[in-house]
Amino acid sequence: MSMHAGALFISFDAVAVSGITVEALKTAKSLEPKGVTCYLDLGYDIKVDKGNFNKPYEEENALYRNVFTLVRVEDVDTLPHYSAAFIEQVNEVLIRQRKAVSEQERQRLLEAVNESAQALAVRMVQLWQRLNIRYLIVENGTLPENIIYTRALYLAIDIHGARQGLGNFVIWRDHDLMWNSEQGALKYGPEPYPHAVKPVPSPYITYVTLNQHLKHKLEAWCDQAVQVQVRKNTYDFGGQRSGRSLRPQLDIRDSDLLIARTTRIIEQKRQDRDIHLVARLNRLFAEAGSQRKVYLVIAGDPQEQPAYFQQLQALAVQLQVEPFIKFIGSLPHADLCHAPEAIRIEDLYHACDLVSFLTSWGYDSYGNPVGEAISHQRCYITTAYEYYQEVYGQYGFEAPVMAVSQEADGLPDEAFVRAVYQLLNDPPRRQAIAQKNFALGQRTLSNNLIAMLDFNAAGGTMREQVFVSVVLPVYNESDRIDAVLRSLYQQQTHNGLMTHASYELIIVDNNSTDDSVAKVEAFKAEHPSLDIHVIRETTQGVSSARKCGMDYAAIRSRARDLALGTHRRHYIASADADCTVDSYWLHALIEKMMAEQADLGTCNYYYDPAAFAERPNLFNEIQKTLRCRGMSFSLFGGFPDGKGFAVERELYERVGGIEIFYQLDQGRFVEHLSDDWDFGIRVIAWGGKPVYAHGSRVEINSRRVDTLLDEVITGNAYGRDGIIVMKDVRPGQQRGPGFCDTSAEQSRQAWDYSIKDYVPKNIVLPVLLNPQWLLEREEIRAFFHGPVADRLYERIAQIEHETRVIDFKPIHAYKTPAYRLYFEFRDELFSALRRAVGDDIGYPPPLPACFEGVAPEDFSRFAYYFCEDRESGEAHNYFANGGVF
Numbered sequence: 001m002s003m004h005a006g007a008l009f010i011s012f013d014a015v016a017v018s019g020i021t022v023e024a025l026k027t028a029k030s031l032e033p034k035g036v037t038c039y040l041d042l043g044y045d046i047k048v049d050k051g052n053f054n055k056p057y058e059e060e061n062a063l064y065r066n067v068f069t070l071v072r073v074e075d076v077d078t079l080p081h082y083s084a085a086f087i088e089q090v091n092e093v094l095i096r097q098r099k100a101v102s103e104q105e106r107q108r109l110l111e112a113v114n115e116s117a118q119a120l121a122v123r124m125v126q127l128w129q130r131l132n133i134r135y136l137i138v139e140n141g142t143l144p145e146n147i148i149y150t151r152a153l154y155l156a157i158d159i160h161g162a163r164q165g166l167g168n169f170v171i172w173r174d175h176d177l178m179w180n181s182e183q184g185a186l187k188y189g190p191e192p193y194p195h196a197v198k199p200v201p202s203p204y205i206t207y208v209t210l211n212q213h214l215k216h217k218l219e220a221w222c223d224q225a226v227q228v229q230v231r232k233n234t235y236d237f238g239g240q241r242s243g244r245s246l247r248p249q250l251d252i253r254d255s256d257l258l259i260a261r262t263t264r265i266i267e268q269k270r271q272d273r274d275i276h277l278v279a280r281l282n283r284l285f286a287e288a289g290s291q292r293k294v295y296l297v298i299a300g301d302p303q304e305q306p307a308y309f310q311q312l313q314a315l316a317v318q319l320q321v322e323p324f325i326k327f328i329g330s331l332p333h334a335d336l337c338h339a340p341e342a343i344r345i346e347d348l349y350h351a352c353d354l355v356s357f358l359t360s361w362g363y364d365s366y367g368n369p370v371g372e373a374i375s376h377q378r379c380y381i382t383t384a385y386e387y388y389q390e391v392y393g394q395y396g397f398e399a400p401v402m403a404v405s406q407e408a409d410g411l412p413d414e415a416f417v418r419a420v421y422q423l424l425n426d427p428p429r430r431q432a433i434a435q436k437n438f439a440l441g442q443r444t445l446s447n448n449l450i451a452m453l454d455f456n457a458a459g460g461t462m463r464e465q466v467f468v469s470v471v472l473p474v475y476n477e478s479d480r481i482d483a484v485l486r487s488l489y490q491q492q493t494h495n496g497l498m499t500h501a502s503y504e505l506i507i508v509d510n511n512s513t514d515d516s517v518a519k520v521e522a523f524k525a526e527h528p529s530l531d532i533h534v535i536r537e538t539t540q541g542v543s544s545a546r547k548c549g550m551d552y553a554a555i556r557s558r559a560r561d562l563a564l565g566t567h568r569r570h571y572i573a574s575a576d577a578d579c580t581v582d583s584y585w586l587h588a589l590i591e592k593m594m595a596e597q598a599d600l601g602t603c604n605y606y607y608d609p610a611a612f613a614e615r616p617n618l619f620n621e622i623q624k625t626l627r628c629r630g631m632s633f634s635l636f637g638g639f640p641d642g643k644g645f646a647v648e649r650e651l652y653e654r655v656g657g658i659e660i661f662y663q664l665d666q667g668r669f670v671e672h673l674s675d676d677w678d679f680g681i682r683v684i685a686w687g688g689k690p691v692y693a694h695g696s697r698v699e700i701n702s703r704r705v706d707t708l709l710d711e712v713i714t715g716n717a718y719g720r721d722g723i724i725v726m727k728d729v730r731p732g733q734q735r736g737p738g739f740c741d742t743s744a745e746q747s748r749q750a751w752d753y754s755i756k757d758y759v760p761k762n763i764v765l766p767v768l769l770n771p772q773w774l775l776e777r778e779e780i781r782a783f784f785h786g787p788v789a790d791r792l793y794e795r796i797a798q799i800e801h802e803t804r805v806i807d808f809k810p811i812h813a814y815k816t817p818a819y820r821l822y823f824e825f826r827d828e829l830f831s832a833l834r835r836a837v838g839d840d841i842g843y844p845p846p847l848p849a850c851f852e853g854v855a856p857e858d859f860s861r862f863a864y865y866f867c868e869d870r871e872s873g874e875a876h877n878y879f880a881n882g883g884v885f
Helices: 021-032 059-063 084-095 103-131 147-164 212-221 271-287 306-318 345-351 367-376 412-426 427-444 477-489 516-526 542-564 585-596 616-636 648-655 673-687 705-716 746-769 776-782 786-803 815-837 856-868 872-876
Strands: 007-013 036-039 133-139 171-173 204-208 228-230 257-261 294-298 324-327 355-359 378-381 464-473 503-509 532-536 569-575 602-606 646-649 662-665 670-672 690-699
Touching: 007 021, 007 103, 021 036, 021 133, 059 856, 084 103, 084 147, 084 171, 103 147, 133 147, 133 648, 204 212, 257 271, 257 345, 271 294, 271 412, 306 324, 345 367, 355 367, 355 412, 355 662, 355 815, 367 378, 367 427, 378 427, 412 427, 427 616, 427 815, 464 477, 464 516, 464 542, 464 585, 477 503, 477 516, 503 516, 503 542, 532 542, 542 648, 542 673, 569 585, 569 648, 585 602, 585 646, 585 690, 585 786, 602 616, 602 673, 616 690, 616 746, 616 776, 616 815, 646 648, 646 673, 673 690, 673 746, 690 746, 746 786, 746 815, 776 786, 776 815, 786 815, 815 856, 815 872
Parallel strands: 007 036, 007 133, 133 171, 171 204, 204 228, 257 294, 257 355, 294 324, 355 378, 464 503, 464 569, 503 532, 602 690
Antiparallel strands: 569 646, 602 646, 662 670
């Protein structure tokens, strides 16, 4: 038996090198430093249509020798019924349903499948025990290539997990599913795929796919019995890239331009578009009197679809660009290339000026060449294929994008060709775009699959080290409470970090008059595995309710430690009865805080795109705001919001917990509703470390926007003149204006208020509280640009001296200086945002009209008067007073 823990990767692709084996290799390289021995099963005995069934490993061993030991279940031909002919018969009868048989014959076939799967599962378990497998990564196992093997896997996982006492040790990752793979040929039969093996609920398995669309379809196909995580593919953003120039080998001059195409040569990939593009680009250069030529270098196997390859060759001849189209065959990644003289994929990226991915609308679910281009600091061009916006576009990556759709999936138009031509003629712009995309990619595309596996040195005792209290204020939430409680109850985890034994729910009833509390009590009775406490706060207001629950959690935690004579790290988390949390919300949040030794953890927010299906303009403005938020929280750590954050108990107590402030509203003292925000300021000012957990996701209920759209557009969704008020956003019987899309002018106005609210709080305030960051933290200096960071640091010191402010911790002491710095540095701030988030962030909204008559030399002085004018509340109203999206 192996002395080291083993990780086994099983590919359903059945070829020596494929996209998913490359992904497996990247993941395995992350496991090497953790002392895990990695094994790979290429799936030769799973899939029969690649011609490798029962083929022994030969050159494949040398191919993977630096990372994997290749293994497989031996002697599969001795298993009952298990042969290439039988597997093909199962496919023809049960999956593709191309061969009609009697019902009696169908039942005999199903019985044989079960008998074979059970025998195979026994062999699998024997292999896994011998290799001491502690981690299993199944690649594309849901595809019904071989339902015998899939059924055997599920049986073996249950047996091995139980025998070894393992927790969540399997990642089942589907890059492709039946509904987006070779639909034209109906390779996997017609929907609803009656004999394909559906994912099953299992304490051992985490299901993963590449985008939200596939997640939702897979969950729906399984009747919501499983929850699927979205994890991106792996890209290396270490920045240490090496490559050789292959231009001399290809007879391409350094002055010429090279477009790389690194995908399979098959019809769905549409390399014909690239050939047309090269023909038109060369014509444009010639018309401009330039001697430069544009070359297309295509890396892929020409023999995969020989007829299509011949069509491409004929097209190059027809368009008179044959000398400029270079087919160089499949290229290995550096990690799989052991011949020093061989061309590697990294060499092609090193040599090229652009990477192309002009794929068809419906083919790809991901688009690895785009991610590879970004991580290699190369510009790319792409089509707006079906999943481009979700995988890349929403994050603000910059590139010429060819418009395609299911109905219009043709050749590049003149506008797209011109955009590519202009980019090729502008090297400084290419460099700036590549650097911006690389920085964005570091934040949004770096691998997070490995984070799903726990390598804590304590080995299975993490749940004994940590405990979490989740505080949920509730006021008349009968319509939503069941869904919210389910989302909090159904939290998933890895290796026992967040089980029902390691977190509790504290429900704070804030004077509800409906049946909310009765529903909570019923839920508690039906779910005894999770501790649920119901307490009451009679002072009306979410701030008081949150404070009541957090204080209660801190007191209980300290008493529990004293009674047990232990000291566990205790976190207090805040949730919102208006929002549901994703299944790994708590795990991702606490794991991030523990890994970074942080005191304060903030979450990632999103809206359900389906709620805005008929409101694309409004959704676009919301997404821009959330992109900005993700960027700034990643950079600075962010500030808490009651919808989802956590704080370490000892620091919570040290700063005095949540503090309740009051304001005057129409002659009455009412709670000030920024308790969460002001609490975060105090924690950070006390030296607490904030972190942003991007994988900890909270879905915001769209009713906030639905009900208050008019107020959102006019910037007073939460009050005016400095008075922040809580509004009841629960929709009534009538659909309000929020169900209409915004016009172009309304969208602009909503965005202006949103960005004005965002920048002082999320860009200025972090450095106002920690000005030393402007000098000490390279990533923050890079964001602002060094000279701007230096000027900002000096200006903060001047404002502190001018106003005799000791610090900016007290409630709202930060507002006037943050607003002043916004006005004085607004151009530089928006320039930084455009670089980091995207050009669509635009430029600063117009200044208040009162500045029209102010001379430039007096601007800073009058900005102070404007921001300090508490009586009129003009500054609060200009900056949107409390948030928009």
